[in-house]
Amino acid sequence: MSEPSARPAAQDGLAFERPLNELQTKIAELRKLNSGSHLELAGEIDLLEDRLRRQTAEVYAQLSPWERVNVARHAERPLTSDYIQLMLDDFVELHGDRVFGDDRAIVTGFACMEGLRFLLVGHRKGKTVKDRLACNFGCAHPEGYRKAMQKMRLAEKLGLPIVSFINTPGAYPGIGAEERGQAAAIARNILDMFEIRVPIVCMVIGEGGSGGALGIGVGDRVGMLENSYYSVISPEGCAAILWKSGDKAPEAAEALKLTSKDLLRLGLVDKVVEEPLGGAHRDPKGAVERVKRQILEWLRELMALPVDELLARRHRKFRGMGTPIGVTRA
Amino acid sequence: MAWTRFGKKKDMPGNLWTKCESCGALLFRKEFEQRHRVCGTCGYHFTLPARERIAITVDPGSFAEMWTGLLAEDVLAFNDRVPYGEKLAQTRQKTGEDDALVAGAAAVKGIPCALGVMNFQFLGGSMGMVVGEKIALLCEHAQAQRLPVVLVACSGGARMHEGAVSLMQMAKTCSALTRLHRAGLPSISVLTHPTTGGVTASFASVCDLLIAEPGALIGFAGPRVIATTIKKELPKGFQRAEFLLEKGQVDRIVPRAQMRDELARLLAYATGRDPVAAFAPQPVAAEPEPVAVPAAPEPPPGGKGRRRARPPKDG
Ligand SMILES: [Zn+2]
Numbered sequence: 001m002s003e004p005s006a007r008p009a010a011q012d013g014l015a016f017e018r019p020l021n022e023l024q025t026k027i028a029e030l031r032k033l034n035s036g037s038h039l040e041l042a043g044e045i046d047l048l049e050d051r052l053r054r055q056t057a058e059v060y061a062q063l064s065p066w067e068r069v070n071v072a073r074h075a076e077r078p079l080t081s082d083y084i085q086l087m088l089d090d091f092v093e094l095h096g097d098r099v100f101g102d103d104r105a106i107v108t109g110f111a112c113m114e115g116l117r118f119l120l121v122g123h124r125k126g127k128t129v130k131d132r133l134a135c136n137f138g139c140a141h142p143e144g145y146r147k148a149m150q151k152m153r154l155a156e157k158l159g160l161p162i163v164s165f166i167n168t169p170g171a172y173p174g175i176g177a178e179e180r181g182q183a184a185a186i187a188r189n190i191l192d193m194f195e196i197r198v199p200i201v202c203m204v205i206g207e208g209g210s211g212g213a214l215g216i217g218v219g220d221r222v223g224m225l226e227n228s229y230y231s232v233i234s235p236e237g238c239a240a241i242l243w244k245s246g247d248k249a250p251e252a253a254e255a256l257k258l259t260s261k262d263l264l265r266l267g268l269v270d271k272v273v274e275e276p277l278g279g280a281h282r283d284p285k286g287a288v289e290r291v292k293r294q295i296l297e298w299l300r301e302l303m304a305l306p307v308d309e310l311l312a313r314r315h316r317k318f319r320g321m322g323t324p325i326g327v328t329r330a
Numbered sequence: 331m332a333w334t335r336f337g338k339k340k341d342m343p344g345n346l347w348t349k350c351e352s353c354g355a356l357l358f359r360k361e362f363e364q365r366h367r368v369c370g371t372c373g374y375h376f377t378l379p380a381r382e383r384i385a386i387t388v389d390p391g392s393f394a395e396m397w398t399g400l401l402a403e404d405v406l407a408f409n410d411r412v413p414y415g416e417k418l419a420q421t422r423q424k425t426g427e428d429d430a431l432v433a434g435a436a437a438v439k440g441i442p443c444a445l446g447v448m449n450f451q452f453l454g455g456s457m458g459m460v461v462g463e464k465i466a467l468l469c470e471h472a473q474a475q476r477l478p479v480v481l482v483a484c485s486g487g488a489r490m491h492e493g494a495v496s497l498m499q500m501a502k503t504c505s506a507l508t509r510l511h512r513a514g515l516p517s518i519s520v521l522t523h524p525t526t527g528g529v530t531a532s533f534a535s536v537c538d539l540l541i542a543e544p545g546a547l548i549g550f551a552g553p554r555v556i557a558t559t560i561k562k563e564l565p566k567g568f569q570r571a572e573f574l575l576e577k578g579q580v581d582r583i584v585p586r587a588q589m590r591d592e593l594a595r596l597l598a599y600a601t602g603r604d605p606v607a608a609f610a611p612q613p614v615a616a617e618p619e620p621v622a623v624p625a626a627p628e629p630p631p632g633g634k635g636r637r638r639a640r641p642p643k644d645g
Contacts (some may be wrong), residue, residue, distance in 0.1 A: 003424050038550050046515070049502055080554060090431060171531075171550065171551075172559075173550065173551030173555045173556045173559050174556060174559065174560055175551075175556065175560065175562075175564065175565070177550065177551075178550060178551070178556070178568070178569055180529070180575050180577070181535075181578075181579050182549075182550035182551070183526075183530035183531040183534075183535050183549065183550035184530075184531075184535040184536070184579060185502075186531040186532075186550070187504065187530070187531050187532050187533070187534075187535040187536045188531060188535070188536055190504040191504040191505075191507060191508050191532075191536045192499055192508075192510045194501075194504065194505045195508055195512075208494075210488075210497060210528075211488075211497070211527075211528055211531040211532075211550070214497060214498075214501060215531075216502055217501075218501055218504075230494050230497075231493065232488045232489075232490055232492075232493055232496050232497040232528070233490055233493055237555075238490050240409040241490070242411075242490065243410060243411075247505070248398070255406065255408050255410060256406070256408075256442060256490070256493045256494075257406045257408075257493050257494070258493065258494065259565060262406075262493075262494075263494055266405060266493075266494065266495060268494050268495065268498055270437065281435075298588060314505075315505050315508075315509065317348050318498060318501040318502050319502055319506070320460070321495065321498040321499075321501070321502055321506055322405070322459030322461050322462060322463070322492065322495040322496070322498060322499060322502070323459065323463065324400040324401055324402055324403060324429075324459045324460045325401040325402075326399045326400045326401055327400060
């Protein structure tokens with residue numbers, strides 16, 4: 001997992017944003033000046049806006065994997081709470097795992113969107129400093145995973161499909177987490193999600209941090225937002241182990257093939273949902289709308305399938321991931 | 331989730347002696363190996379290579395290995411300092427194994443089962459596509475043949491070199507286990523030192539019965555990652571088998587010397603056989619001659635050995 005601490009300049013994965021932000025500031029200033037009807041200024045603004053669009057498209061087309069990881073972690077990137085607020089017509093939060101506690105790092109509740117009812121499950125990172133601490137920066141404990149499963153079982157009983165939002169640096173590595181069976185909680189969720197007899201749609205909206213992500217990540221459809229990542233280990237963790245230096249995180253990010261395009265190419269996700277120009281943080285509403293359309297399309301498609309067929313396909317989908325050389329399929 | 335290297339064992343002069351990772355006692359290698367790598371002084375259970383594990387677990391001649399020749403594909407073209415493809419080739423040559431799991435059909439005290447054993451010698455027993463595929467195949471075979479499944483875990487977790495493909499093996503193995511369980515067939519997981527990361531967080535923790543070897547390090551995150559995260563020293567015995575038993579995470583702790591008997595007994599209960607009959611004398615391989623242990627050489631400078639095997643780092 002990553003600590004939200006300052007990084008050395010060499011690792012500043014958001015340096016590419018600076019010229020774009022400068023251009024944006026300049027346009028904003030000109031706009032202020034142009035409160036009247038200065039035609040010359042209006043032309044200048046148009047030109048700059050055009051330049052900003054082109055430059056943003058260019059920069060974002062060429063982001064390195066490490067830079068994308070940093071976009072996925074961007075402070076203004078829409079979080080699960082934003083999707084709840086912007087996307088849903090109704091949301092009833094349901095708390096607690098009925099055994100130990102209520103892990104704020106995972107939110108669960110009944111949701112309604114364009115007349116469709118479902119259970120929403122998602123990692124929660126928090127917006128303010130206080131929130132972020134309460135949510136443990138999106139790093140869930142076993143009770144979070146158990147809460148998710150307890151609510152998913154309820155959804156199954158009520159015939160509600162499940163939508164899961166993935167955005168975590170990883171499950172929390174701590175003493176209490178180990179005492180209460182972090183590994184077992186994640187494993188149990190993965191196992192049980194293959195049995196849940198309602199459609200499950202998963203969307204990686206930011207960080208897909210390893211087992212902590214997969215713990216709510218087994219679905220009939222798994223999508224990724226364009227600038228999100230999904231990885232077996234954080235780039236920092238991988239760099240520390242294989243390169244013996246956390247500074248090599250950019251190299252590790254490259255090697256791990258963790259971008260949405262990579263996951264799609266490897267057949268590990270079903271679709272990449274494109275983000276608005278310059279990333280979801282530049283236009284949260286636009287990003288949320290695109291995710292919403294995709295979820296609705298998938299839910300309608302999946303709800304038409306017979307349940308046994310749904311479960312058989314879910315199994316086949318993951319069964320076929322990563323086939324070694326020498327396997328002959330009947 | 332990912333595996334890492336452990337401290338390399340320091341071999342003693344002439345390779346005749348080895349030093350206990352736990353208590354520092356000098357162990358005469360031949361005798362130590364005859365004790366199946368359990369320290370005669372403190373009872374510390376060393377990591378056991380897969381083939382040795384199979385030899386002491388199943389009835390002589392009963393193991394029929396399956397799915398040999400499955401090889402990992404370097405789908406990421408992963409390159410840290412050595413390209414993954416090269417690393418695989420070297421490790422295959424060094425270990426004589428295709429990958430980190432040996433699997434097949436076997437019998438334990440006459441009870442047929444499907445057996446999969448992880449090999450820590452192969453890239454830290456890390457789980458990539460080959461391990462995931464073989465576990466899925468093993469479960470499917472067991473389901474078709476109506477056999478119980480026994481899985482012996484020993485792994486630092488998912489294999490980083492296969493990226494998210496290795497992560498998804500957690501789902502693949504769980505999916506296969508779900509189907510096995512739904513078909514009414516039992517599974518037993520034997521957790522040995524060390525088992526962490528994506529292996530603990532998938533098939534190894536969701537079998538019907540969880541058995542641990544004494545002192546085995548078993549957990550989600552590696553102790554070093556936890557210590558770094560919480561910036562505190564970890565309590566004594568944290569993440570060891572005894573700790574897990576106390577916290578309600580495993581069914582039993584079984585010493586290596588009794589593992590075969592215990593497995594037979596549990597398999598008997600799990601497959602509708604008489605657990606008492608499972609203990610009836612069975613033909614076993616002839617007991618080896620006791621080894622004459624010579625006087626130990628002077629301990630090398632540095633004195634006591636490490637208290638423990640170096641804990642794994644983990645993500
Ligand atoms: Zn010892």
